[in-house]
Amino acid sequence: MAPALVWLTALMVVPCALVLALAFFRRGIYGGIDYTFTLENFGLVFDPLYAGIFLKSARIAGTATLIAVVIGYAAAYAIAAAPRRWQPVFLFFAVLPFWSNYLIRTYAWIVLLNREGLITQLLRWFGYTGEPPSMLYTEGAVIAGLVYNYLPFVILACYAPLSRLNPELAEASRDLGASAATTFRRVILPLTVPGIAAGAVFVFVLSIGNFVTPALLGGGRFQMIGNLVYDQFLTANDWPFGAALAMALIAIMLLVLMAQAMAANRAAGRAAEARGNVDG
C-alpha cells in the first residue's frame, strides 16, 4: 500500500497544498508568481464583479438541482412502484446514459437545441413558420445540460430510500384517514429526505464548479466559477487569484457537505426518537 500512498501524497496532497499556498501570493508583473504574502486574492473574490459570478453560479446550480431533484424523485418513485422484477432493469437504464462521455452528453444538447435542431424542426412540423427560437447559448440551455448530466445520480440516490420504505407505514396512514397527498407529505417524503439530500448535494456541487457545460451550452458568454478559474490559469495567467477562486469553490463545497451531514444526523435522530415512541 505504500507506493499508492506515496503516489497520492505526491500527486494530490502536495499539489493541492501548493494551490492553497499560491492563493496567498501576489501575481508577478509579467504573469508568474511574486512570492510576497498577501490576502488580497481572497479580497478580490468578494469584489462585486466576482461575487456576482459566484451568486450567478449558485443560482444556476441551485435551479439545476431543484429541477433534477423534482424529476429524479418522480422517476425514482415510479421505479420503486413498478413490479419488483422490473426495478433493476429500469434502474440500469436510468443510469446507463451516465456512463457515456460527459462531453458527448453535453454535445447531444447542442444538436437538439441549435437553430436547425430537432426542437426547431418539431415546431416547424406543427406549423410554426417564424424565426427559429434561440435556445442554445442561454442560461436555460446550461441548466438543461446540467440537469441532463446529473439526473441519473438523483434517481439512484432517491430510489434507495424509496425502495426500502415499509408499505405498512403508508397503509397505516391511510387507515388513519390521511389522504394520499397528506400521506406523501407527512410519511413518505420525510423518510426519503436523506436520499433527496444526497442527490441534491451531488448535483449542486458538480454544477457549481462546472466549466464544460457553461462553455459549450452557454457559448462562452456564460461565466461560472469554473470558467473563471479556467480563465485565470489558462488565459489571464493570474494563478494566485485562480487559486483563491478554487479555494472559495472548495469552501462552498465543504459548507454544503457539512450542512448535508448535519441534516442527515438530525433526520437520523428524529427517526430514532420516533421508533422509541412507537416501541415504548
Next chain:
Amino acid sequence: MAERSPATRRTLWLVLGLVFAFLYIPIAVLVALSFNEGGLPTAWSGFSLKWYVSLAHNSAILSAALNTLIVALVSTAIATLLGTLLAIGVEMRRQYGKGLEALIFAPMIIPDIVLAIALLSFFSMLNLTMGLHTIILAHVVFNLAFVCSVVRARLKNFDWSIVEASADLGASALTTFRRVTLPVILPAVIAGALLAFTLSVDEFIIAFFTAGAGRASTTLPMQIYAMIRFGITPEINALATIVMAVSITALTLSQRLNRGMIGQ
C-alpha cells in the same frame, strides 16, 4: 408499496416514460444522425456510413485516439496494481485512521478543475515538460481511488484466516497472494480496471490541463471538445457514437463482474 388505483398506476408509467424519453432522445438523435447521408447535421437524407469512413481517414482523430489508448492502458495498469495493493493493505489492518480514509476518497470528491489546476501548478513548478506522461501521472491519482474502492468492497467479506492458513502451510507472501488472495478478488480487480480504463478514456478536464501545449499529447476528449467548440460536423456524431458504445460496453462488463456496484 401499497395498492394503487389504475389512474395512479397510469400516472406512474407516464412519469417513467417521460423521464426515459428525456434521457434517451438526445442520445438517440445523435446516434441516428451519425448514419445520416447529408452533410447537414440535423436534416435526414438517407442512411450512410460515410462519416464513419471519413473518421477512419481523419489523422487528427486517429492520433488522439491512439494517445487516449496509451494514457488509458498505462494509467489503468499502474492504478490497478497500486489500487489493489492499497485495498489489501487497508483491509488487512483495520486500525487505519480517518486521515487515511479521507486520503483515499479525496480524489473522487475533489472537483476535477481543482485537481487539474493543482497538478498544472505542481508540474510547472517542477519545470516538468508536460505531455502524455504527465496526463498518465494525473490519471493514476483518481483511477487509483476507484480501483481501491471496488476491490475493498470485495474484500469486506474476505476470510483472512485462509491467508494465515496459507502462511502456516509454508507459502511465501507472494505465493499466498498469487494462489489465495488474487483468485478471490480477481473479478473485482478486473471490474476496477475496466472502470479505471473507461474513466481514463472519458476524462477531459485533468488531461486538458496537464497535457501541455501542442497537438502531440491531444487526447480524444480534448479533440472532441475542440471539434464541438468549432462547430457541429457530422463526424462528431459518428465519433460520439463509437466512444459511447465503447464506454457503455466496458462499464456494463465491469458491472457484471462486480454486481451491485452502482447501488452503493
